[in-house]
Amino acid sequence: MSVSITLNVNGTDYPVTIDAGRNLVSVLRTEIGLTGTKEGCDDCECGACMVLIDGHPVNSCSYLAAQAADRQVLTVEGVMVGNELHPLQQALLDEGGVQCGFCTPGMIISATALLNHNASPTEEEVRIGLSGNLCRCTGYVKILAAVQRAVADAH
């Protein structure tokens, strides 16, 4: 069965007609053309597909796109502030927290979700905040450092 819905992504309404069984990541990537959100494990384990829905983190591989109708979806493409990198993005570059880059969009989304409701997280809180995101390159140390740098720069 097809459903016609409106997905609000990064503040823009996108009317789409999709099969009701489609997951959100595939609709974001192939119908809307926003390919920043990655499909990693397709199994709710790795966090590469993380988006915010109404401000809360969701694995978009395991979420029906139709359930996001009329909600506010934020992907990594919507994180920039005007033409400036978000402080988290800049801190990831400055700290060397990006290697292959595949996990980076999900890391940025999870960190954004954390900082939205906790502006001064401890290292332990940052670790918990990023605990649904796997990275095979960095060993996480530089990613943790980047989030903490973004926190410190904001104060």
Next chain:
Amino acid sequence: MNFTIATTLDDALAAVASGARPVAGGSDLVVGARQGKAPLPESVVAIDRIRSLGDIDESNDGVRIGALVTHARLEVDAGIVRTYPALADASALVGSPSTRNVGTLGGNVMNASPAMDTGAPLLVLAAEIELQSTKKSRRIPIGELWTAPGRTSAQPDELCVAVHLPTQQARSSSAYLRLEYRRAMEIAVVGAAASVTLDEDGGLAALSIALTAVAPTIVSVGGLDALIGRQVDAALLADVASRASEQSTPISDLRASERYRRHCVGVMASRAVDAAARRARGESIAVPVNRNLGIGAAS
């Protein structure tokens, strides 16, 4: 797949009565389909916009937790953390922040996994499940709900709408902990919950224990009446461990052998009783016990 969004309980019950499967966060239904365990059902009704199922209501009888209350809310809700900390211990261990954000208590209960984290706490806290259909509403003890892995005694037209927890006695508390190999996106290797009530002299006035991932369903430990009146000391905790291990019937799989599970569930049960008794004495052990007693994977 036929798909509708219900915004009222009546709409959801009508859809379920006509054969639709409910979906809230999708963290079991959709993940199972992605993994190839089971294809998406022919008909699905999204229930996550039904506001009346998302409340936590305290009353003189205890607390009523709507089926759509998420793990993210349970792990920090002041009333749950204060009065029913075993449930908060469990919700805080589920998946990752995103899993806890979409995963609901009703979904966890009705998915009926023998490894579910909230099951053992709900069993020792004497939870009742409120099931509703277009025709009637009923409440059953949670121990009568799970019949086999992934199976419940709920009728096909019934929707879980709430979980009820009774009031707690003075000098009572609870705890849940699990053996885990990593700190996130983990499933309990084994786990145990304990609910303890102490008498005025610090002896056991009431004790219940339930075990996770050592049987086809979450199970209670029997024969604990013989322990009533004893102090919670090393000898008692050893007796708890041996009872829990003896009564478990685990399987071997890629995550642990039967023998290892049988031993470790005793360790988890004794630590759960210890933590619950310490909380009942007024000691503050923050949620989740796993992290704050240094149990489980190291950071």
